[in-house]
Amino acid sequence: DTGVSQNPRHKITKRGQNVTFRCDPISEHNRLYWYRQTLGQGPEFLTYFQNEAQLEKSRLLSDRFSAERPKGSFSTLEIQRTEQGDSAMYLCASSLGVEQYFGPGTRLTVT
């Protein structure tokens, strides 16, 4: 039973570039969540999918952010025209029931 995986684990990019992160949930988990965590803070919700449908988006998710979950399996989170304020850990979690299982995260640094 493999856990939630995220790639890449680290990403350094220059301001203005686009970046894309991938999350592979636990097999058969129908819900997939994206969170953002800045230093010293708890994770903040960004968006979530049930199967391939994106059911909720946070106001934190500006127009530069887009997420997809084609075929209800893996998910991608894209950030366009990155800004220094986008520097954070991006966490993915999946669930089938009450509990959410987290991946190791992708740490984004925007220079």
Next chain:
Amino acid sequence: AQTVTQSQPEMSVQEAETVTLSCTYDTSESDYYLFWYKQPPSRQMILVIRQEAYKQQNATENRFSVNFQKAAKSFSLKISDSQLGDAAMYFCAYRRHTDKLIFGTGTRLQVFP
């Protein structure tokens, strides 16, 4: 809107001793779940313990137990017989059904030998 508050930014405990981490939350819902997650340095978030709001009995998982006070909207975590491996950030979180998790700001726990 639901909120979760952790008022202790840092706590410390001696190995083998007991420590309690505090959490309060605000909600108008009657049916929800509460969780404690552990995040070791540079490692992923793992679930420590969960509590269903409809259950009066406090949850227990080995050395970890909670004190759930629904009327007071309080949900503290007690760690007994603390071990060096318990050192981590601990996050309290709230969730309705299959909804998103709402986290507190965390408590950094240090364990001294």
